[in-house]
Amino acid sequence: MTATEKPPTAAALAEGAEGLDAHLVVDRGSFRLDVSLTAAPGDVVALLGPNGAGKTTALRALAGLVPLTGGRLRLDGTSLDGTPPEGRPVGVVFQDYLLFPHLTALDNVAFGPRCRGASKAEARAEAAGWLDRMGLADHAGVKPRRLSGGQAQRVALARALATRPRLLLLDEPLAALDARTRLDVRAQLRRHLADFEAVAVLVTHDPLDAMVLADRLVVIEHGRVVQEGTPADIARHPRTDYIAQLVGLNLYRGRAEGHTVRLEAGPELTTTEHLTGEVFVAFPPGAVTLHRDRPTGSSARNLWRCEVAGLETHGDQIRADLTGELPLAADLTTVAAAELDLHPGAPVWATVKATQTHAYPS
Structure with a gap:
């Protein structure tokens, strides 16, 4: 799916078009999941969100392992409401895989076709083909x-x-792998999903898994969808603090008047976009330059007095968490951190050029 394509509408799916049309409402004590999902055959949709957001509950509801208390679930124009898990054209890859320990790889794969009525020989022949792929x-x-x-x-x-499911569900499929294996298996999984002709829904905590594997991201917080779109669109236009942290951006909300945005946090911020009204402003930690003394002659239009709250290794750089006039994160090299003598409590000046910010309507 490209950035200009849109997911199929519920009306289109209800008229018999193939794909997923779901409005998942699940009440579990004080928690309520209320999420709508639509996808066309060939789409890979990733559900992202913090712990407790409802991602796994949504996946289990699609599988029939958790009953709906409201909404609907249609697949290829057919309602699955009330259909038991074994009666659904749904395949599931669980986080810990749940392979039968007493069966060989061949017989593990043959188990599904056997349950669907295939003879032992037919099921094993089909399983052998899948293992070969x-x-x-x-x-x-x-x-x-x-x-x-x-x-x-x-x-x-x-x-x-x-x-041969019409809906493939993957629950943290790479979580059990070490970092080195994860890289190889992620690439292999992407190839297999690209060949899958039905709908795939992936639950993951890892933004890289989601960005690499999915055509569309659906971000859930507190049981609700807070943003959905292509990976590129969500990475460029985050709409909550969780998403901004996920994609590695500083994010603020404020009111724009031309090139000036008065942030809810207090100070003003200058951008290159000319906007009016409520907006978000985002910029990467790498766009922040730190100084121990107030800079003179700097071309940066945005300047704030801050204090180092903490330092941590972030990849091959140091990430500084700053408080003060504007709380933000800044990335710098270990050499730069040493030259600035950064440590918790150190006063610094933070600058960001207007050309490195991005403002968009909220």
């Missing part, structure tokens, strides 16, 4: 305990796909 033909006779994390993930994916 996953590059695991040589591991058909291996039991789960002898598989690596990446191999187990691919067997679990093959098992889910072997039932």
